[in-house]
Amino acid sequence: QVRLKESGPGLVKPSETLSLTCVVSGYSISSGYYWGWIRQPPGKGLEWIASSYHSGSPLYNPSLNSRATISLDTSKNQFSLKLSSVTAADTAVYYCARAPGDSSGLTDAFDIWGQGTTVTVSS
């Protein structure tokens, strides 16, 4: 059974960098699929942040103005998100998820999600 689990600090100060990790069990991230991050501000909808294929270039939401960096660590079977220069607007539940795809692109929707981790940006 494939499982994803997010971890990271629950509180980040404004202007600092938010760092999250998603540990994957039951499937090797180097075997395929896109691995990504989605967030949900309190009481609001879902926003895609970034996704990466194990052998391709990451893709990002332009709305984040190049503040996001996603990276895959195949040796640890996990992937991470860094979001720089955070503000209160980055307060959200952050989910990691996988989506089918290949080197040409996504072929389907996010089929497995982590439980989510809450990040609050506050001094």
Add this chain to the structure above:
Amino acid sequence: EIVMTQSPATLSVSPGERATLSCRASQSVSSNLAWYQQKPGQAPRLLIYGASTRATGIPARFSGSGSGTEFTLTISSLQSEDFALYYCQQYNNWPPLTFGGGTKVEIK
């Protein structure tokens, strides 16, 4: 960026009745459209992909239809566990991947 618009924002339905949720894309997404269900405090769960294919383990009362810019999620006979938030998402043209604003299905 493809904008996804869901309607209505809230749908009040009695248990056992049919619920019809709509999702419109600002440009064609072919059949590359998914529906998710989200309950309070939980992660979204994939219900439908490819506009009309049920994900593994999803009951047959959930069905999806449409292509291009107009899509519908139908729940044929609402059960108590179906009262939740529902989101559509396109994966035809990205980045960015985009979600609709959601429809809340509540008990009438």
